[in-house]
Amino acid sequence: xxxxxxxxxxxxxxxxxxxxxxxxxxxxxxxxxxxxxxxxxxxxxxxxxxxxxxxxxxxxxxxxxxxxxxxxxxxxxxxxxxxxxxxxxxxxxxxxxxxxxxxxxxxxxxxxxxxxxxxxxxxxxxxxxxxxxxxxxxxxxxxxxxxxxxxxxxxxxxxxxxxxxxxxxxxxx
Amino acid sequence: xxxxxxxxxxxxxxxxxxxxxxxxxxxxxxxxxxxxxxxxxxxxxxxxxxxxxxxxxxxxxxxxxxxxxxxxxxxxxxxxxxxxxxxxxxxxxxxxxxxxxxxxxxxxxxxxxxxxxxxxxxxxxxxxxxxxxxxxxxxxxxxxxxxxxxxxxxxxxxxxxxxxxxxxxxxxxxxxxxxxxxxxxxxxxxxxxxxxxxxxxxxxxxxxxxxxxxxxxxxxxxxxxxxxxxxxxxxxxxxxxxxxxxxxxxxxxxxxxxxxxxxxxxxxxxxxxxxxxxxxxxxxxxxxxxxxxxxxxxxxxxxxxxxxxxxxxxxxxxxxxxxxxxxxxxxxxxxxxxxxxxxxxxxxxxxxxxxxxxxxxxxxxxxxxxxxxxxxxxxxxxxxxxxxxxxxxxxxxxxxxxxxxxxxxxxxxxxxxxxxxxxxxxxxxxxxxxxxxxxxxxxxxxxxxxxxxxxxxxxxxxxxxxxxxxxxxxxxxxxxxxxxxxxxxxxxxxxxxxxxxxxxxxxxxxxxxxxxxxxxxxxxxxxxxxxxxxxxxxxxxxxxxxxxxxxxxxxxxx
Numbered sequence: 001x002x003x004x005x006x007x008x009x010x011x012x013x014x015x016x017x018x019x020x021x022x023x024x025x026x027x028x029x030x031x032x033x034x035x036x037x038x039x040x041x042x043x044x045x046x047x048x049x050x051x052x053x054x055x056x057x058x059x060x061x062x063x064x065x066x067x068x069x070x071x072x073x074x075x076x077x078x079x080x081x082x083x084x085x086x087x088x089x090x091x092x093x094x095x096x097x098x099x100x101x102x103x104x105x106x107x108x109x110x111x112x113x114x115x116x117x118x119x120x121x122x123x124x125x126x127x128x129x130x131x132x133x134x135x136x137x138x139x140x141x142x143x144x145x146x147x148x149x150x151x152x153x154x155x156x157x158x159x160x161x162x163x164x165x166x167x168x169x170x171x172x173x
Numbered sequence: 174x175x176x177x178x179x180x181x182x183x184x185x186x187x188x189x190x191x192x193x194x195x196x197x198x199x200x201x202x203x204x205x206x207x208x209x210x211x212x213x214x215x216x217x218x219x220x221x222x223x224x225x226x227x228x229x230x231x232x233x234x235x236x237x238x239x240x241x242x243x244x245x246x247x248x249x250x251x252x253x254x255x256x257x258x259x260x261x262x263x264x265x266x267x268x269x270x271x272x273x274x275x276x277x278x279x280x281x282x283x284x285x286x287x288x289x290x291x292x293x294x295x296x297x298x299x300x301x302x303x304x305x306x307x308x309x310x311x312x313x314x315x316x317x318x319x320x321x322x323x324x325x326x327x328x329x330x331x332x333x334x335x336x337x338x339x340x341x342x343x344x345x346x347x348x349x350x351x352x353x354x355x356x357x358x359x360x361x362x363x364x365x366x367x368x369x370x371x372x373x374x375x376x377x378x379x380x381x382x383x384x385x386x387x388x389x390x391x392x393x394x395x396x397x398x399x400x401x402x403x404x405x406x407x408x409x410x411x412x413x414x415x416x417x418x419x420x421x422x423x424x425x426x427x428x429x430x431x432x433x434x435x436x437x438x439x440x441x442x443x444x445x446x447x448x449x450x451x452x453x454x455x456x457x458x459x460x461x462x463x464x465x466x467x468x469x470x471x472x473x474x475x476x477x478x479x480x481x482x483x484x485x486x487x488x489x490x491x492x493x494x495x496x497x498x499x500x501x502x503x504x505x506x507x508x509x510x511x512x513x514x515x516x517x518x519x520x521x522x523x524x525x526x527x528x529x530x531x532x533x534x535x536x537x538x539x540x541x542x543x544x545x546x547x548x549x550x551x552x553x554x555x556x557x558x559x560x561x562x563x564x565x566x567x568x569x570x571x572x573x574x575x576x577x578x579x580x581x582x583x584x585x586x587x588x589x590x591x592x593x594x595x596x597x598x599x600x601x602x603x604x605x606x607x608x609x610x611x612x613x614x615x616x617x618x619x620x621x622x623x624x625x626x627x628x629x630x631x632x633x634x635x636x637x638x639x640x641x642x643x644x645x646x647x648x649x650x651x652x653x654x655x656x657x658x659x660x661x662x663x664x665x666x667x668x669x670x671x672x673x674x675x676x677x678x679x680x681x682x683x684x685x686x687x688x689x690x691x692x693x694x695x696x697x698x699x700x701x702x703x704x705x706x707x708x709x710x711x712x713x714x715x716x717x718x719x720x721x722x723x724x725x726x727x728x729x730x731x
Contacts, residue, residue, distance in 0.1 A: 007361070
């Protein structure tokens with residue numbers, strides 16, 4: 001998983017570079033000024049790293065119920081973030097008229113944030129699968145290592161969000 | 174148990190299962206050895222396909238104003254030739270050998286993730302099929318054709334909808350995207366295998382060099398193929414969603430594509446050449462009857478190459494107009510990479526020095542590799558100088574240089590590897606006579622073609638032109654270049670004939686025909702599905718030497 005994360009990081013680095021390279025180069029509006037800084041969503045996503053950590057720790061101790069609870073919390077926080085991104089995009093498309101083909105800012109913004117959202121969705125699907133298994137009582141203490149691998153991926157998605165947040169909402173403006 | 178088994182005469186081999194059963198076994202296999210052979214067979218098939226494409230191009234260039242193929246088809250030919258050779262010949266070839274050999278050499282029973290392994294192979298396989306499906310399928314814009322014609326590096330804005338209507342560039346980008354995922358997953362698998370599946374006693378410092386080089390190769394794949402994948406996604410966004418990444422009219426940048434492509438492109442060269450180094454590092458000691466000279470330095474040089482190769486990409490772009498600082502940086506790094514590579518060449522020479530050299534086919538190919546790779550490296554250092562490249566960029570000098578690397582280096586080493594491990598993979602010995610014919614025919618053909626090709630390059634002949642004016646001093650040279658192709662084709666045909674004939678009629682090879690020292694030779698040929706009945710324990714870098722010479726084992730000296 002670590003190798004895969006390295007490969008994924010390389011992909012993200014390229015998108016980040018493209019975003020930074022094109023910041024302020026759009027010949028016409030809208031500009032990054034239309035963005036709202038998603039503080040609440042970021043807090044949700046970052047705290048989900050903590051909850052998944054608690055979940056795996058509980059599984060290692062063999063506390064299945066506690067594991068399922070923390071795991072569900074992680075899933076919920078991730079889902080809230082995804083929904084928030086969806087609302088933000090709806091606002092941008094409907095109210096501001098910014099789509100992926102409007103200008104360079106649109107292209108790079110939607111690709112970078114979209115790539116992250118795609119990884120988040122993949123993570124949610126995996127989390128959801130494990131959640132179903134947990135509900136049917138199939139998750140046991142010996143699966144802690146597997147859950148750990150998944151949590152590694154989830155931490156990665158979070159860390160990428162930190163990078164994306166910095167690039168898009170701090171440096172990019 | 175089928176009835177054929179129970180009814181067979183005692184002593185006869187019952188191999189008469191229906192063909193469908195056998196095919197089904199191959200298609201659904203997760204065995205690393207079968208997947209390795211599938212990779213290699215796939216690479217050989219596309220080697221012939223892309224070789225034919227090259228031959229057609231050379232026929233077109235045999236004399237000025239030739240009209241063997243149209244200019245449009247010529248563009249398609251060099252695009253398909255380049256893309257196929259890199260992504261669907263060279264990559265599957267190195268992955269195939271790594272797949273087959275790494276678990277055997279480190280004393281494991283399979284790769285870390287066997288099913289992922291099968292998945293990666295089929296991704297790569299279908300990537301190649303998508304690319305070549307463009308020949309027959311898909312309705313593009315009427316009259317535009319569907320075969321990619323943008324060159325193997327597909328510079329923007331050629332790939333924009335305006336200049337590449339229809340689906341031709343889509344076939345190109347999708348096939349690379351799909352096979353790129355296959356490559357990344359294989360690399361993940363190789364790293365996990367090497368890190369966690371080694372048998373008892375095999376520390377990293379006792380691993381065979383091939384395993385080391387494959388490990389570094391896999392690391393490079395992970396770093397390099399990601400950017401390519403990202404760039405392909407951007408290109409797809411541009412083409413399908415109307416994005417502007419590489420759309421210069423909306424402020425996008427064509428140079429950015431070049432950077433992204435070559436951030437992948439140059440490490441890719443080392444992804445391909447490191448396995449070639451690996452083959453040579455295994456073959457040269459065995460056929461010199463000496464242990465590898467300077468093992469730790471070889472490992473260090475490999476890792477150094479891995480690192481430096483990630484910071485040399487823009488030497489492909491000297492003529493695009495970079496800053497002085499950029500030129501300086503990439504000139505220096507590119508020249509610096511010659512140092513660890515030179516160390517390797519000296520180590521191989523030192524291994525041969527004072528050894529008892531047997532010139533069997535694998536060794537012949539390795540010796541040729543040493544000479545040719547040296548020359549390729551020297552023209553490489555010439556091209557590393559940005560001032561020199563301003564004169565020669567986009568000329569046949571560059572074409573000659575990288576074919577020297579890829580054919581004279583990688584392909585020669587790969588041929589050596591084919592002959593060296595053929596007895597292990599099939600259990601049969603190849604014909605040494607035919608192998609020597611192959612060697613000499615291919616050697617002559619290679620030098621006639623690619624030594625000569627440097628000269629029209631220096632005389633100013635640009636690459637990718639479908640024809641040229643007479644009287645520029647290129648005519649005879651081009652004729653000679655094309656004549657060399659005949660020898661090369663004859664060599665490859667001999668090779669394929671040898672493989673098939675020896676498989677059917679070769680004498681049984683036994684488990685260790687070369688008296689070699691690494692673990693794959695300790696099991697039967699071909700190895701059973703589980704590789705080793707008992708997982709071996711090793712004490713030195715040459716476990717089989719210890720086994721054969723208990724009175725003088727290696728581990729006393731390491």
